[in-house]
Amino acid sequence: MNDVGFSAVTALLVVPASTALLLVLLPGYRVGARLNVGAALLSLLAAFTLFEARPDANLYLRVDDFNIYLIVLNNLVSFTTSVFSASYIAHELDTGRLTPAYLRFYHAMYQALLFAMNLALLANNIGLLWVAIELATLITVLMVGLYRTRAALEAAWKYFILGSLGIALALFGTILVYLAAQPTMGEGLPAMAWDRLLAHAKAFDPALLNLAFVFLLLGYGTKAGLVPLHAWLPDAHAEGPTPISAVLSGLLLNVALYAVLRFKMLMSANPAALAPGPLMVILGLLSLLFAGLMLYRRGDIKRLFAYSSIEHMGIITFAFGMGGPLANFAGLLHMTMHSLTKSAIFFAVGHISQVKGTQRISTIRGLTVTHPTLGWGLVAGVIAIAGMPPFGVFMSEFLVVSSTFARQPLLALPLVIGLLLAFGTLLWRVHGVAFGKPDGGPAAPVQASILPLLAHLALVLIAGIWLPGPLVAWFLHVAVLLG
Amino acid sequence: MRGLAFDIAHLLAGGMVVVSFLLLYQDRVYALLNVFALHSLVLALAVGWQAYIQEAHHLYVTAGIALIFKAVVIPTALHRIVQRLGIHRTLEVVGGVGRDMLAGTALVALAILVMLPVTAGADALAREDLAFALAVVLLGLLLMVTRQNAVSLVVGFMSLENGLVLAAAGARGMPLAVEISVAFSVLIALIVIGVFLFRIRERFDSVDMQAMDTFREGRRK
Numbered sequence: 001m002n003d004v005g006f007s008a009v010t011a012l013l014v015v016p017a018s019t020a021l022l023l024v025l026l027p028g029y030r031v032g033a034r035l036n037v038g039a040a041l042l043s044l045l046a047a048f049t050l051f052e053a054r055p056d057a058n059l060y061l062r063v064d065d066f067n068i069y070l071i072v073l074n075n076l077v078s079f080t081t082s083v084f085s086a087s088y089i090a091h092e093l094d095t096g097r098l099t100p101a102y103l104r105f106y107h108a109m110y111q112a113l114l115f116a117m118n119l120a121l122l123a124n125n126i127g128l129l130w131v132a133i134e135l136a137t138l139i140t141v142l143m144v145g146l147y148r149t150r151a152a153l154e155a156a157w158k159y160f161i162l163g164s165l166g167i168a169l170a171l172f173g174t175i176l177v178y179l180a181a182q183p184t185m186g187e188g189l190p191a192m193a194w195d196r197l198l199a200h201a202k203a204f205d206p207a208l209l210n211l212a213f214v215f216l217l218l219g220y221g222t223k224a225g226l227v228p229l230h231a232w233l234p235d236a237h238a239e240g241p242t243p244i245s246a247v248l249s250g251l252l253l254n255v256a257l258y259a260v261l262r263f264k265m266l267m268s269a270n271p272a273a274l275a276p277g278p279l280m281v282i283l284g285l286l287s288l289l290f291a292g293l294m295l296y297r298r299g300d301i302k303r304l305f306a307y308s309s310i311e312h313m314g315i316i317t318f319a320f321g322m323g324g325p326l327a328n329f330a331g332l333l334h335m336t337m338h339s340l341t342k343s344a345i346f347f348a349v350g351h352i353s354q355v356k357g358t359q360r361i362s363t364i365r366g367l368t369v370t371h372p373t374l375g376w377g378l379v380a381g382v383i384a385i386a387g388m389p390p391f392g393v394f395m396s397e398f399l400v401v402s403s404t405f406a407r408q409p410l411l412a413l414p415l416v417i418g419l420l421l422a423f424g425t426l427l428w429r430v431h432g433v434a435f436g437k438p439d440g441g442p443a444a445p446v447q448a449s450i451l452p453l454l455a456h457l458a459l460v461l462i463a464g465i466w467l468p469g470p471l472v473a474w475f476l477h478v479a480v481l482l483g
Numbered sequence: 484m485r486g487l488a489f490d491i492a493h494l495l496a497g498g499m500v501v502v503s504f505l506l507l508y509q510d511r512v513y514a515l516l517n518v519f520a521l522h523s524l525v526l527a528l529a530v531g532w533q534a535y536i537q538e539a540h541h542l543y544v545t546a547g548i549a550l551i552f553k554a555v556v557i558p559t560a561l562h563r564i565v566q567r568l569g570i571h572r573t574l575e576v577v578g579g580v581g582r583d584m585l586a587g588t589a590l591v592a593l594a595i596l597v598m599l600p601v602t603a604g605a606d607a608l609a610r611e612d613l614a615f616a617l618a619v620v621l622l623g624l625l626l627m628v629t630r631q632n633a634v635s636l637v638v639g640f641m642s643l644e645n646g647l648v649l650a651a652a653g654a655r656g657m658p659l660a661v662e663i664s665v666a667f668s669v670l671i672a673l674i675v676i677g678v679f680l681f682r683i684r685e686r687f688d689s690v691d692m693q694a695m696d697t698f699r700e701g702r703r704k
Contacts, residue, residue, distance in 0.1 A: 127659035131666050138670055161627070161636060164670060168643055171663065172620060175650045178657050179602070179609065187656025207601040 005055035009063065009122060011046035012071065015039055016115035023108040029093060029100055032107040033086040039111055040079040043118070047075040059193045062124030066478050070258055071121050073336055077250045077343050078114050080452035084347045085110070085243035087449040091354050092241070097147060106146060106241070113139045113247065120255050125192050129259055130167075130174050133223060136252060137163045144240035155235035162232040166222025170259075173215030177266070180208040194262060201269035209267060210274040216263045217279060223256035225310050226317060227287040237306035238359065242350030245302055249309040250343035254335055257313065261320060261482065268323075268483040280321030285414050287314025292421035295429070300359045301352070304429055305345055308385060311422045312338045318415065319400045320482065322407070328479035330399035333467075337392040337460055338385075344456035345381040348374055361429060366438030375434050377453050382430045384460050386423045392463030488536045489608055492653075495529035496615035499649060500591060503622035506642055507587055508580045511573055512565050512634055516558045519638045523553035526645045530652040533612075542652055545664045549648065552668050553641065561634065574635055583629055587622055594618035612653030619646030641671060 019039035023032050050071065054063045063071070089106065092098045098106070113136060120132035141163065145156030178192055184203040185191040201209075222229040237245040260280075267276040291311035298304040316338070319331030352367060352374050353359045367375030384391035387398075397419060404412040502522045509515040527550035534542030598614035623643025627636055644667050651660045 125659070127663065131659070131662060134666050134670065157633075161640070164640060165624070165627075165643075167670075168620070168640075168647055171647050172617070172650060175647070175654050175657065176613075179613070179654050182655065189658045191656075192658055205601075207603075211597065211601050 004049060005053035005063070008046045008049040008053065009055050009061055012043055012075070012118045012122065013115060015042050015046065016111045016118065020108045020111035020115060023104065023111060027100070027104065029089065029103040029107070032104060033082075033089060036107045036110055037079070037082045037086055040075070040082040040114065043114065044072075044075040044079045047072045057124055057195055059189045060125050060128055061122045062195060063122065064195075065474070066261075066481060067121050067258070069332075069336070069474075069478070070254060071118065073254070073339055074117055074121060074251050075114075077339055078117075078247065080455060081243050081246050081250075081343060081347075082110065083449060084246070084350065084452045085241075088243055088350050088354070089241070095354075098241075102146060106143070109139050109143055110243075110247075113143070113252075117251055117255050121258065124194050125189070126174050126177060126194055126197070126262075127192050129194075129262070130171055133170070133220070133256065133259060134167050136255065137167055137223065140236070140240075140244065140248060140252065143244045144236045146241055146244075147239065149239070151235075152239040155232075155239035159232040159236045162222060162229065166219045166229065168219070169215050169222070170219025173212045173217075173219055173263075176208055176212035176215065177263070180204040180212060194266075197266055198269055201266050202271070204270055204273075206270055206272035206274070209270055213263060213267050213274065213276055214279075217260060217276070217283070220256045220259045220263075221283060221317075224253050224260065224317070225256075225287075225313050226283045227290040227310065227314070230287065230290075230310050233310060234303045234306040237309070238300050238303040242302070242346055242353070245306070246343040246346035246350075249306070249346065250339040253309060253313055254339060257316060257320075257335070260317075264320065265482060277321045277323050280317050281411065282321075284314045284316070284318030284321055285411070285418070287311065288318065288418035288422070289314075289414060292418045292425070295422055295425040298429065299361055301349055301361050301364065301433065302346075302359050304361065304426075305342065305349060305385075308422065308426060309338075309342055311418070312342070312385075314418070315397065315400060315415075319403075322400075322404060322411075323483060324403065324407070325476065325479045326399060326403040328482045329475050330396050330403060332475050332478060332482075333463075334393070334396035334400065337396050337463060340456045340460050341381060341384045341391070341393055344453050344460070345378065345385060347453040347456070348378040348381055352378065361433055363439070364433050365436035366434075368434050370438045373450055377450065377457070378430065379434045380457050381453075382426055384457065384464075386426045387419065390461060390464050392460045395464055395467075488532075492529070492532055492536065492608055493611055495525060495532055496612050496649060496653070498525045499529060499645065500615050500618050500622070503619050503626075503642055503646075504584070504587055506626055506638065507583050507622065509574065510580075513562065515574065515635065515638055516561050516565075519642060520554050520558040522642055522645055523549050523558075526649060527554060529649060533652045536608075537655055539656065541661050544661045545648060545652060548661075548664050548668060549645070552672075553645070557641070557671070561637070565634065574630065574632060583625065587625055590621040590625060591618040594621055606655070609653050609655060613650055616646045616650035616653060619643070619649060622646075637671075644671070 016039060019035060023035060026032055050063055050068055089103060116132050116136035116139060120129055123129040123132055141156050141160045144159055145152050181191040181197055181204060184200050190196050225233040237248060264276045267273050287310050291307045291314060294307045295304060298307060316331050316334050319327045319334060352364060355371060356364050384393050387394045401412060401416060404415055502525055505518045509518055527546045530542055530549060531546035534546060594617040595614045598617050599610060602610045602613060620643050623639050623646060626639035630636060648664050651657055651663055
């Protein structure tokens with residue numbers, strides 16, 4: 001059985017990496033787009049195999065109860081996004097925003113990004129984790145600047161500077177963790193393997209761990225878009241190709257947060273070290289409130305949803321910061337729901353900005369009349385992300401709020417204010433887009449693949465109404481692990 | 484021997500902090516690049532010395548990368564870019580050099596005050612190295628914050644990264660040190676030189692970040 005698991009893990013890394021190489025060599029964007037979808041599907045299948053058979057952990061890679069679900073989620077969303085990207089990118093070629101050479105580059109980078117994220121999630125070695133996240137940063141910087149417009153280059157530049165600063169801080173934190181581990185665990189690789197670190201964490205020097213965690217939280221927090229280090233996020237989302245916005249919001253932010261959580265578990269295992277919870281609660285609340293306020297005056301539709309991503313990352317960080325089984329459960333659920341919903345929204349927004357030829361909210365009006373499928377898809381997505389009942393996001397937000405009320409009523413107050421603020425502004429901003437008076441002009445035909453959008457929304461809806469028993473049991477199990 | 488090994492390591496790490504200060508008060512582009520080359524040279528010596536006293540042969544590779552890539556290739560390439568693009572040769576310093584030097588001194592004090600008590604358990608060599616490394620990182624950050632143009636930002640980031648490599652080399656027996664320095668070099672080489680400086684010039688006629696900063700969402704409405 002372990003052989004199967006091992007080959008699944010190998011496939012998760014080798015398939016995207018070799019496809020990336022192949023895509024560099026292949027001319028012709030149609031073949032490229034199909035190959036992209038095919039490779040993403042293969043990785044998804046490999047991820048599902050992990051449920052059946054898990055390889056033993058070694059010093060570099062490890063599959064455990066926590067990361068397995070993120071790996072599946074990661075490959076699922078990558079797959080649906082590649083389907084969306086195939087139809088999206090063809091249109092970009094028609095309008096001349098991208099040339100075939102750039103498309104070749106784009107597809108190769110897409111697979112390379114998938115490789116980097118899979119590597120980060122699978123990594124057992126904290127050095128390897130860092131290298132993978134750095135690689136992901138590098139690739140997304142190149143992708144954000146793909147359009148070569150003035151705005152896209154500025155966004156990529158800003159992302160590069162802030163992203164590499166975050167990466168640099170995270171490396172310093174990683175070195176400090178190694179130094180804390182070295183006296184008890186000796187030199188060499190074992191002192192960087194996460195599972196062994198966790199087993200020995202009690203004996204580490206708490207002061208050194210504290211300092212390391214501050215660097216790691218700030219470093220990886222930058223990548224997760226936490227306020228005050230979020231400045232790159234809205235620009236990168238708004239100016240890059242929309243499939244990349246979907247992957248950034250839906251997956252890469254999760255990967256960065258996952259790294260923070262791994263180190264949080266390490267901190268919690270050492271009773272003398274600083275409790276990591278309060279720091280995360282503060283950063284989470286700050287992000288939530290700030291994003292809630294910033295949502296109000298956005299004029300660009302992709303930027304609007306980018307701020308909403310900051311808001312949700314804030315909620316998730318807050319939930320994990322509160323800790324305890326219930327809040328952790330809510331955090332895990334919210335991570336999943338946000339990934340699915342936000343990428344669905346970006347699928348809709350991508351096609352909308354293509355048919356309307358603009359991303360400015362004030363010129364996109366009355367979508368439900370001109371493009372009913374896209375319009376209603378967007379409405380459903382926004383209702384879901386704002387946290388209204390039938391959808392899964394409602395459930396996770398409700399759990400976060402209720403568990404906070406039960407334990408820290410005072411903290412629940414700013415939390416609820418932030419949620420309501422974001423809720424109101426999002427609905428208000430999107431109301432005009434969906435139901436406003438359409439501005440003359442014949443409706444451009446849509447050549448959109450609606451399937452990925454519908455699939456994501458259906459999953460979120462099902463999760464809101466009925467969570468399968470095994471999934472609940474398993475989320476609960478991971479929530480206890482997270483402490 | 485032990486005493487001498489420690490003293491030389493201490494001297495070289497301290498040398499990097501001093502060169503970081505030199506970076507802070509350069510007001511000409513070429514001088515900045517030359518001082519950065521010196522920074523990388525000192526790094527290469529410091530890492531090479533660590534490789535020798537720890538008998539960690541993989542660190543020689545890291546030292547070699549620092550020497551060839553960061554002390555020679557990158558400064559030369561940046562020199563040529565500056566020449567070809569006709570970037571302004573003088574650098575503006577926001578708020579004056581004196582203030583930067585004071586802030587830099589405070590940051591070095593902070594680094595030492597933070598690191599030394601925390602690492603009381605570690606061996607003396609790693610402690611001092613780490614304190615200096617943090618100082619170099621913070622000085623690099625300061626350089627990035629107080630400069631407006633792209634070349635200074637890049638040099639600031641690279642000096643910050645030199646500090647990280649110093650820290651990684653000082654942590655005895657740290658695995659992946661080579662991989663990490665390679666990853667960083669790729670990051671710098673690929674993005675900074677290959678893509679950005681040329682594209683930015685192509686689009687903006689200037690590598691001045693202030694000129695780029697006119698794009699804001701609020702003003703587009």
